[in-house]
Amino acid sequence: MTDLTGECWRLIFNLADSFREKANKHNKENQSAVDNITVGQLRILKAVASFIIQENTKGIMLKTLAEKVALTPGATSIIVDSLVKNGLLEREHCETDRRAVNIALTKEGQRKMANYIDYYDQITREVFAEIPEEDRKKFHELLQLFYNKVK
Secondary structure, eight states, rough: OOOHHHHHHHHHHHHHHHHHHHHHHHHHHHHHHHOOOOEEEEEHHHHHHEEEHHHSOOOOHHHEEEEETOOOOOHHHHHHHHHHHTTSSSEEEOOOOOOEEEEOOOOOHHHHHHHHHHHHHHHHHHHTSSHHHHHHHHHHHHHHHHHHHHO
């Protein structure tokens, strides 16, 4: 690994950690019920929220959620359990098949996700305000290229 690639990875991981830490602080200051949230928990919450909006449904099945976040159903279930315990997700039996369980955001989970989205939007607007439009577009293209190669 070259010095540049190592530095890029360090920056990417540090950026992700900083975003999460500052978003947690933002949520705490906005009286969120849960002070800290892990990256894995945030991925699960985001995936549940996105699926519900995209599919116009009440919830998502555990197997589908696991596929969306690229984790095993067992690992996903553990994270979901912690989010249920913290009052951010709830499990509801499917109306058509009582054996099936849908996972949905609670009101607190919806509020927490809204706080995270507000924070990320705010910080992005602040950074982008200092960057010329052409550079913002190039930055987006490079991020997309990098994401496409890694996923």
